[in-house]
Amino acid sequence: MEQVPVPYEPQHEPGPRPGLVLGLELVGAELLSAVGGKASNLGELLRARLPVPAGFCLTTQAYRRATLGAGLDTVHAGLAAAAPGDLPGLAGLAATARRLVMAADIPADIAEAVREAYAALGTDTPVAVRSSATAEDLPFASFAGQQDTFLNVVGADAVLAAVRQCWASLWTDRAVSYRATQGISPAAVSLAVVVQRMVDAAVAGVLFTANPVTGRRHEAVIDASPGLGEAVVSGAVNPDHFVIDSATRRILERRIGSKAVVIRPFPGGGTERTARSGANQQPCVDDVRLLGLELLGRRAEVHFGAPQDLEWAIDGGGAAWLTQSRPITTLYPLPERREGPERAPVRVGTRVYLCFSLAQGLTRPLTPMGLAGFRLIASSVARAAHFEVPAPLDGPAPYVQAGQRLFFDLTPVVRSAVGRAVVPRVFDVMEARSAAVLRQLFGDPRFSVTSRSPWRLLRHIGPVAARARVPESLLRALFRPEAALRRAERFGERFRAALVVPAGSTAVQRLDHVERILGRELFPVVPNILPLPALGFALLAAAGRLLGPAAAPGALQPVLRGLPNNVTTEMDLALWRLASAIGADAGAAAVFDGAGFDEAVVPDLVRRYRARALPAVVQSGIAGFLGCYGHRAVAEIDLGMPRWSDDPTHILGVLANYLRLEDPGQAPDRQFSKAARDAEAQVERLVTAAGERGRLRAALVRAALKRTRMFAGLRELPKYHIVEAMAAVRGQLQAIGTELAAAGRLTDADDVFFLDLIEVRDGLAGSPLQHLVAERRAAYARELGRRHIPRVLLSDGTEPEALQAGAAGAGTPGVLTGTPASAGTVTGTARVILEPQGARLEPGEILVAPSTDPGWTPLFLTAGGLVMEMGGPNSHGAVVAREYGIPAVVGVPDATSLIVTGQAVTVDGAAGTVVPDRPREAGRLPAGGAPEESAGAR
Structure with a gap:
């Protein structure tokens, strides 16, 4: 029977200097600034009565006192002024900081506090000494592996030496670069140090309470290897790998690794690495203990309210211990829908959501006002099609948000025979990879066809087509094409006239005008213009x-x-x-x-x-x-x-x-x-x-x-007119923001874009909004750093694209494959551009981008070729590339990561292939300057 450990219960006070040293049982989320992320989370695990080895935390106050006057202010200023991509400059400043920290004396009272707290753990007790930064293990950034950990430290003097090295590791090259790319001020970070009893681990590893690859929230993933968990987290071994269904408690997958290296404590301090011989085909942890670990992980997830990435160890007696917990920051947020007083009906079963933002070539998040605008636009579309929309400002039932991006519920489409026949074909020419992912779902029994008749669809499309006189437009275009063009021009003139706000309007009238444009005037653009290009x-x-x-x-x-x-x-x-x-x-x-x-x-x-x-x-x-x-x-x-x-x-x-x-x-x-x-x-x-x-x-x-x-x-043209309307709406909102700022309800006029329409109306009625804007700006800034956006997302968090076997170019090594978009072959130097503002593209260079909208296309004029991660043969980028006659391949998975600026590539726009002339250099920075993190770094 599995031995269940008793959670650590302290038998002593943490010491006479609580400002410097705190027992782990006394820390938690409220002390983050004093104890850092790692210690804070360990304290929370103890509060949840989960098994955590005994220990204490040397607070950030100790770090600040020890380094006061060491000259770090000058380093802070230099780092603040350095560009995130200036790796030599950052490295030089980081080296200076490390040297200053290592040269600083540990004040006598701090050293004494550490000695007393260590002695309370037992005489010459082996401990782990671990860095706990204030910017670490956070919901939006894990900072995994950025600071140092020292294992099997024995003796007070050795502990103090490890503390000093932990302090210095706040300034490693990788940590400095990571913080720079995250936009975290160097003066804003500090370091605490956790000291814990070592677990004499027979086996150890990591546990994810959600599947970090597929996004499935109901699957736990466990990697395990004999000895200390360092072998797993550092990537030194191929561990045993298990996937467990948390609902049924079934082990869905087991893959036995080679486990060729074991890391164990060395007598007297430190660790040693031992090579293992033989095939090692037996799992190092049995099913009972796997299920026990999964249960501990689930308890941690419930306590923190979010999926967790935990480190664990099982000692020689079979007791399991948790040695670290942090949020899984790579999971894409679950779709959610804003609900007003009229709540939408509860949706039963797993749902399929399509990312509308990506379909529009937009990878960045939308501002709160951008999201609010689309809620109202989507409501106008639904009402025009005779769908019920109880609260238009909350959006129609299919509208949801995830990660501050737009998603739509396509479950009815996937479960409709007509939807399956039509929608993927539309995406074949607009965003081909989304089409492939949707087709993948057709074999899933959860999304079997429940509607085979087209009449339900026609009942909603028919009124829209009739109101816009679509049949008449098509006949005119066939037999009098010039007249059809003139009619489209006249529609544009009438549309622009409808965007004008009467002079002298009040702020409330301007807001009414905004809601009228978004809710009534904008959608008719599509049925009046789109039939012609179609x-x-x-x-x-x-x-x-x-x-x-x-x-x-x-x-x-x-x-x-x-x-x-x-x-x-x-x-x-x-x-x-x-x-x-x-x-x-x-x-x-x-x-x-x-x-x-x-x-x-x-x-x-x-x-x-x-x-x-x-x-x-x-x-x-x-x-x-x-x-x-x-x-x-x-x-x-x-x-x-x-x-x-x-x-x-x-x-x-x-x-x-x-x-x-x-x-x-x-x-x-x-x-x-x-x-x-x-x-x-x-x-x-x-x-x-x-x-x-x-x-x-x-x-x-x-x-x-x-x-x-x-x-x-x-x-x-339809998008052009829609953007004209959005610019008019933006102008009215700016005028309202100016009035709210003058009234002291906003700090700046542009703060209005971090509110929604309901909140703006509240502001005009007298509500102060500064605190809400500050929260929204911070959340938006964090989302800007997200690189991976799923095209299709299930309501349980699963990313179907991650389940597809293989990757781009899997059939031919070194070849990236996508969708042909503009014929022709060109070999040139790649220029990876993530955002077009301020970008420089040398004449003839190959533009490699995540996606493009019309705002990118001025760059196309001097491009030699185009490679895009998103898009189909009729996406904006593909259309313009064809018109300019430059070879283009779109829908190339991870192109901006697999191709490096300066690399020679050959683009074949007819075959849909991109061939880098040489492999990517090891250790090079990805586009944007963010340092690459080893898969095993923690």
Whole structure:
């Protein structure tokens, strides 16, 4: 029978100096700033009456006193001024800090306090001495393995020496770099030290109370190896691996590792590593103890209220001990829905959620106002389709949020025969990887088809199509295409007129205006415009059928190059024409000298532009461009994101980049014109091929392809109008924010974007909102650091994409595979860009990005090729890449991590492959400058 340990109950006071030393039973979450994350969590485990080895904590007060006057203030200032990606600079400052800490004397009273507390644990008791930083084991950042731990320390003098080394480890290169990328001030961190009795471990390892790979919250994952757990957490062994279903208590998976190394305490102090021989095919922990560990982990999870990553050890008597607990920071948050007074019906069973943010090419979180805006927009869509929406400001029933991003409940679609037939095909051309993940779910019995009739869908779509006169629009486009274009233009003019707010409106009237635009005016854009580009692509497919064998693979794609009537292309070319005008004026061009290299130059240009102090060609040109396109932005579907008219830094940076293009043959306007000529030539070739099978067939192919080229470019127009509306809404919200700030209810006018519409109305009624805004800003800043966003997420936290076997390029080593987006092959130098603001792309470089929206596309003009982690052949990036004639592959998993800036890559836009010319260098930093963390680092 398993021996159940009794939780540690202290038999003594922690010592005469509670400000310096505290028993672990006396610490908890409320003392985080004094004891750090590790000690705080150990204290919480004790409060939950879980088995934790006896010990004490030397507080941050001791660290601060010991290092006071050591000269660390100068180091803090240097680190605060250093760029996160300046690794040599950070390393040099970190080395200086370590040297200063190691040279500082431990004050006598601190040393005495440690000796007394250590003596209370027993004479020459082996202990673990572990760093416990204030910025460690937090819900949003684990800081795993950033500071040092010393095992099997014996004797008071050795403990004091280990304490000093722990203090110094606050300033390791890896810890300094990690904090820099997390945006944590060096002056804000401090270090406590935990001293605990060593467990004489027969076997040890780690336990995750949720599956960190698949996201499943009902699965516990245990890795185990003989001896101390250091062998597992450091990655020194291939441990035994177990997955347990927490609900049924079944062991779902067991994989026996080689366990070739054992780390054990060395007599007298320290540890030794011993190689094991033999196959070691027996598990090192039996099923009874596995289930016992899972139960301890579940108790810890219940106490902390979140899935936990725990370290554990089982001693020679069979007793299990927990030696550390921290949140699993890599789990994506579960979907949740804002519920107002009218609560939505409870959804039964596992649900399927699609990330709408990623489908729009947006990886960053949305501001609270951005989320609030989409709740109202989604409600307007649902009401137009005759769905019941009890509380429009809370969003319709399918709308949920997770990780400050938009998700929609697609369970009814997955369980519908019509939905299965239609929706994945739409995503095939918009976001191909999402389509693959959705199809993967079709075999899951939890999502079996329950609806086979199309009538339920038609009952909701029919009224929307009838109200927008979609059938009439399609017929007009077929037989009077120019008239269809003119009607689309007139709709745009009426739409813009509806966005104007009456002069002299009060703040409350402005807020009513905002809700009217989002709730009524915005959605009709889609059914009034989208049928035209949809028809264009349908006619392209029809032409392919008419051509039959004459339409060789890839023969139709060139028809989509150099498309007219694309507002995004027109915007990019307008910016290029401005750059050409600036380049032709020596005085104007001179103000951009160095802007492509010196980060200080572009902000200075912005300052001079706002002061109207730039040369006339630049000043008037930028003003004219922003007058037409200033409503656009990067991540422009978020109401909280500044428009280019608010902050033209990005536009001035792009102009500086354009001015570096020296080869006239690479000029974007020439490239676009050539693409248009090539497309028209391809149309003539296809018409000629069709003519070999009859004159009527040739005429039909010509008419179809003519309309394809007329209408396909309008694919960008609905979003363009929607963004116009969002810019108008943003302007009204800024005016309201200014009034709230003047009334003392907000600190800054832009704080309004960290509220929702209900809260803004509360503010106008007199409620102070500063504290709420501060919380929201902090949460938003943390989410900005999240890199991995699931395309599809189940309500139990499972990420179906993580369950798919294999990865990109699994069939051919060294080859990354995605979706073909724009034909052509190019070999060039990769430039990994995570955010376009301030980015520099040298002419001819391969742009590697997580995704793109129209705010990125000015960079395309000088790109030699494009690689995207998200997207399909008709996503924004793919459409613009085709029009510019640059090879592009989209939907390449983890491209921004697997490809490094400066690496030579070959992009084959027809085959959908990306081939790095050499393997990624070990130890290189990923894009963004965040230090890579070893899989075993803890």
